[in-house]
Amino acid sequence: MTAEISSPYSAITYGVSDRIATVALNRPEARNGYTLTMAHELEHAFTAADADPDVQVVVFTCVGKDFSVGADLSGGGFDVTTTDAGSDWQEPAGRCSKTIFGMNKPVIAALRGVSVGGGVTITLSCDFRLASHDSRFSFPFSRRGIFPEGGSTWYLPRLVGVSRATDWMLTGRLFGAQEALDAGLVTSLHDPAEVLDAAYAMARDIIANTSEVSTAVIKQMLNRLSGLDSPIPVHALDSRLIAGLDSHSDAAEGVSSFLEKRPPHFPLSVPGGLPAWLPWLEPGATP
Structure with missing residues (x-):
């Protein structure tokens, strides 16, 4: 399935076809490192999809082999610039996960390769997370001297239980697709070339029958x-x-x-x- 690209974003792509909106991270040269621009565009795209009467289901995926390596650190640190520290400023990963949480329409994440830090927390509010057999995950905040974001300390224990969330969060260790499936973080596993097709198949089933x-x-x-x-x-x-x-x-x-x-x-x-x-x-x- 190929979605018609309809919006001129720079860090993501967005298209609608057959009542399915496809939102894809589009910085493959940086392994989809997460940026403020990406946060802004994701918030805008998911809001647009939820308001569009021609969209019934959203698929959230990536361009390239990795979903996202998390925050883009190429500038030597974290870009969290806010002009008004006293306002209701929302950190970048939370701008995505919070928007998805509030959506009326189901969101299916199709993950492959590496999804770490913000690259996984932005998916925790999705209704389904399909992953490829080569997927790897990490919540590495403790290893970077920083703090969890994206509402992940609320979402993750609800998905996998407090014990497993504590293991992954406190150690920050990298773990594989089978462990993620066994714990309930992901819904199903697929070959890397087939995970997106599986997400579209699920979307079509929801559209046809619900x-x-x-x-x-x-x-x-x-x-x-x-x-x-x-x-x-x-x-x-x-x-x-x-x-x-x-x-x-x-x-x-x-x-x-x-x-x-x-x-x-x-x-x-x-x-x-x-x-x-x-x-x-x-x-x-x-x-």
Whole structure:
């Protein structure tokens, strides 16, 4: 599959084809070292994809053999320039992972080669991480005398458990694809030449068989509710959603397509079809 390139970014590429947006890191000469420009462009591209009615799923990948070696240190240090230290400045990796977290549309990361530091933390909020057999990962912050970013100390324990997150974070050691799969960091492993095709196949399956609205609501319920101390607020939200099914056209189509043994054609889209009362859509809600 080849996505039509539609935006003039300098550090990434962006294209849309067949309801799939492809966002790719595009600094292969620097092994996709992460820069402030890349952070800005990723935030912009993911925001654009989420708002685009022609996009249902996003694939996040790279140009070149390595997904990303993390922060670009070619200048001799970390470029964290901010003109107003007292503002709500967001560090560069978090600009990407935080944007993905808030998206309504599922994001599938297709990883190969090295993904370390910011090069892996920017993917932790993705809904799926597919990796190649040659993938290697590291959270090397302790080995550089710096601190974790991208919200990684929140995302990583939720994905792999506190014990494994502690191992990887405190030692900063490099580990391989099979260890990442066994721990739950990645969803599946593929040959390097096939990982992107596998991501597109997953995207096409989601597009063909799922409701955009249901997928968006489920994604945000998992992100925002699964860590609560009590299930009672979740029961309350479930009840309000289920109570509205009689007037929910996607639910009617889902039942009809099942009974008629045919593929579904869900009429609602995102964001217009989302219930406006959802707590995370209300003004002032935490992004």
